[in-house]
Amino acid sequence: MRLTYTSDLWWKNAVIYCLDVETYKDGDGDGIGDFRGLTQQIDYLNSLGVTCLWLMPFFPTPNKDDGYDITDFYSVDPRLGTLGDFVEFMRTAKDRGMRVIADLVVNHTSDQHPWFKASRSSKDSPYRDWYVWSDTPEPDDPKAIVFPDKEDSLWELDEKTGQYYFHSFYRFQPDLNVANPEVRDEIARILGFWMELGLSGFRVDAVPFLIENVGDKLPDPHAFLADLRAFMSRREGGSILLGEVNLPYKDLVAYFGDGNGDQLTMCFDFILMQRTWLALARNEAGPIVEALSARSKPPKDSQWGTFLRNHDELTLDKLSDEERQEVFDAFGPEKDMQIYGRGLRRRLPSMLGGDLRRIKMAYSLLLSMPGTPVIFYGEEIGMGENLDEEGRMAVRIPMQWSRSGGFSDATPVRKTPKGTFGPERVNVADQKRDPDSLLRWFQLLIERYRECPELAWGENTVLKTGHPAVVAHRCDADGSTVVAVHNLSDTAAEVELVLKDLGDRMLTDLLADETMEIIDGKVRLPMSPHGCRWLRAAPREDMPPEDASITAQ
Numbered sequence: 001m002r003l004t005y006t007s008d009l010w011w012k013n014a015v016i017y018c019l020d021v022e023t024y025k026d027g028d029g030d031g032i033g034d035f036r037g038l039t040q041q042i043d044y045l046n047s048l049g050v051t052c053l054w055l056m057p058f059f060p061t062p063n064k065d066d067g068y069d070i071t072d073f074y075s076v077d078p079r080l081g082t083l084g085d086f087v088e089f090m091r092t093a094k095d096r097g098m099r100v101i102a103d104l105v106v107n108h109t110s111d112q113h114p115w116f117k118a119s120r121s122s123k124d125s126p127y128r129d130w131y132v133w134s135d136t137p138e139p140d141d142p143k144a145i146v147f148p149d150k151e152d153s154l155w156e157l158d159e160k161t162g163q164y165y166f167h168s169f170y171r172f173q174p175d176l177n178v179a180n181p182e183v184r185d186e187i188a189r190i191l192g193f194w195m196e197l198g199l200s201g202f203r204v205d206a207v208p209f210l211i212e213n214v215g216d217k218l219p220d221p222h223a224f225l226a227d228l229r230a231f232m233s234r235r236e237g238g239s240i241l242l243g244e245v246n247l248p249y250k251d252l253v254a255y256f257g258d259g260n261g262d263q264l265t266m267c268f269d270f271i272l273m274q275r276t277w278l279a280l281a282r283n284e285a286g287p288i289v290e291a292l293s294a295r296s297k298p299p300k301d302s303q304w305g306t307f308l309r310n311h312d313e314l315t316l317d318k319l320s321d322e323e324r325q326e327v328f329d330a331f332g333p334e335k336d337m338q339i340y341g342r343g344l345r346r347r348l349p350s351m352l353g354g355d356l357r358r359i360k361m362a363y364s365l366l367l368s369m370p371g372t373p374v375i376f377y378g379e380e381i382g383m384g385e386n387l388d389e390e391g392r393m394a395v396r397i398p399m400q401w402s403r404s405g406g407f408s409d410a411t412p413v414r415k416t417p418k419g420t421f422g423p424e425r426v427n428v429a430d431q432k433r434d435p436d437s438l439l440r441w442f443q444l445l446i447e448r449y450r451e452c453p454e455l456a457w458g459e460n461t462v463l464k465t466g467h468p469a470v471v472a473h474r475c476d477a478d479g480s481t482v483v484a485v486h487n488l489s490d491t492a493a494e495v496e497l498v499l500k501d502l503g504d505r506m507l508t509d510l511l512a513d514e515t516m517e518i519i520d521g522k523v524r525l526p527m528s529p530h531g532c533r534w535l536r537a538a539p540r541e542d543m544p545p546e547d548a549s550i551t552a553q
C-alpha cells in the first residue's frame with residue numbers, strides 16, 4: 001500500500017474519536033467542559049493515536065436535546081468558550097497532526113432559532129418557507145416517531161398562524177425546508193464557514209430525514225447531497241461528509257451516491273453494529289458473517305464508518321423482535337436500561353460486565369473490521385454509564401481523568417457513576433501506568449490498525465473457521481494480506497484456516513509475539529477464551545530468527 005494514497009484519502013483508514021466538549025474537560029472551573037479544557041487534552045488524544053476528532057454540537061443552544069437544537073450555526077455556545085477558543089483548539093489539534101470534523105445538524109433548528117421565530121411570526125414572513133408548514137397534515141405513522149416517550153405526532157399546531165409545522169424529532173426542533181433554495185444556500189454557507197476555520201468535514205446528523213422531508217418537492221432529493229459534496233470539494237478536496245444513515249444496506253447505498261460515490265464520503269454501518277451485538281449476545285460469529293457478506297463495497301474513495309457504541313441509545317431497531325430481545329436479555333435486562341422500545345442506554349464495558357478480556361476482544365474486532373473505526377470518548381478506558389441521568393444522557397457523562405474524576409474542580413453538570421465503573425476504578429491516570437490496561441490495548445490496536453491499511457482499504461473475504469464462535473476474515477491489498485481472527489466465546493478453541501495462496505509465507509501475530517507456519521496451505525490456530533489475533537502474512541525470510549535475542553547481542 002502506498003502511504004501517499006492513505007494520506008490523500010485520509011478518511012479511509014482514519015481513527016475517529018467522538019467527544020462532547022461539554023463533558024470532556026472543564027478548563028474554567030464552572031463544572032462544564034469547554035474548548036480551553038479540551039485543548040489541554042490534545043496530547044492525550046495524540047498519544048492514544050486517534051487521527052480525527054468528531055465534535056458533537058458546540059453551538060449556541062437552549063440545550064433541550066443536548067445541543068442538537070441549535071440557535072446559531074455560526075458561533076460557539078458561550079458555556080463552552082468563544083470562537084477564539086475554538087480557533088486555538090483547532091490550531092493545537094492541527095499542530096499534533098489531528099483533523100477535526102463536527103456535527104452538522106441541519107435537518108432542523110431549535111424553535112428558539114431567529115429563523116424559526118421569524119417563520120412562525122406570520123404566514124407572510126420571508127422566513128415562512130424556511131420550515132415545513134401545513135394546514136392539514138397527513139396522519140402520523142406511529143413508526144415514524146423517533147422519540148415515542150415524549151412525542152406522539154410529527155406535526156405541531158402553531159396557535160398564532162393556525163398552521164402545523166413539521167418536526168422529525170422533538171416538537172422544539174422544527175424541520176428546515178431544504179426544498180427551499182435559500183435554505184440550501186444557507187447550509188452551504190455554514191459548511192463553508194467552519195471549513196474556513198479548519199474543519200475537515202462533518203458528521204451529518206439524521207441524513208435520511210433531511211432527504212425525505214424534501215420528498216417530492218425536488219426532482220432528485222439526493223442531488224442536494226451531491227451538491228453539498230461538490231461544494232465542499234471545490235473549497236477543500238480532502239473534506240468529508242460522514243453520514244448518520246441507519247437504513248438497511250439496500251437503501252443505504254444510494255447515500256454514497258449510487259455507485260459513483262459523489263454524495264456522503266462515509267456512512268456509519270448501523271447494520272454491522274447491530275449484528276455484532278447479536279453475535280456478542282449469542283457468542284456466535286454467524287451474525288457478523290451475515291452482515292459482512294451482505295454489505296457491499298462502498299464506491300471508490302468512499303468508506304464505511306464502523307462503531308459499536310455512540311452517544312445515542314444502542315439502537316437495535318434493525319434486528320427482529322426476537323433478536324432484539326436476545327440482546328436485551330444479555331446486555332440490558334432491566335427496564336431502566338432500555339429506551340424507546342428499541343435500544344439500550346448503556347456503554348459497552350458495563351454491558352460486557354467489565355470482563356476485560358471480552359472487552360478487549362470486542363474492540364479488537366471493531367478495529368479489524370473493514371472500515372474506519374469511530375470511538376466514543378471514554379471507550380478507551382472502559383467507562384460505564386450512569387443510569388441516574390435522564391434518557392440518553394446516561395452515556396454522556398464526564399470523562400474520567402483521575403481517581404477523583406478530574407473532569408472539573410467544580411461539581412460537574414452531569415454525574416459520573418459510582419462503584420465498579422466510577423472514576424476511582426476507571427480513569428486515565430491509572431491506566432497510563434498499567435501496561436495491561438484497556439487504554440494501552442487501545443493504543444496498540446490503533447497503532448496496528450494504522451500499520452495495516454489493508455484492513456480498511458483491502459478486499460475483504462470472510463474465512464471459514466469451522467467453529468461457531470470464531471470469526472475470521474482476511475483483507476488483501478496490493479499483494480499484502482492481514483488475517484484477523486476473533487473468538488467470541490469464553491472457552492478456548494482451535495481453528496484451521498485455509499490460506500492456499502499464502503503457502504510460501506509465514507504469519508506474524510501483530511498483537512502478540514508469535515509466528516505461525518502455513519503448512520499445506522493451512523494454518524492451525526489455538527484461540528484462547530475471547531482471544532484475538534491479527535496475522536500479517538510475510539515472506540519467510542522476513543521472519544525474525546528463532547534465537548533473535550541471542551543473535552542480537
Ligand code: GLC
Nearest residue numbers: 065068105169205206244312
Ligand atoms: C441524531 C443524533 C441525536 C439527536 C437527533 C436529533 O439522531 O444522533 O442525538 O437527538 O439526531 O438531532
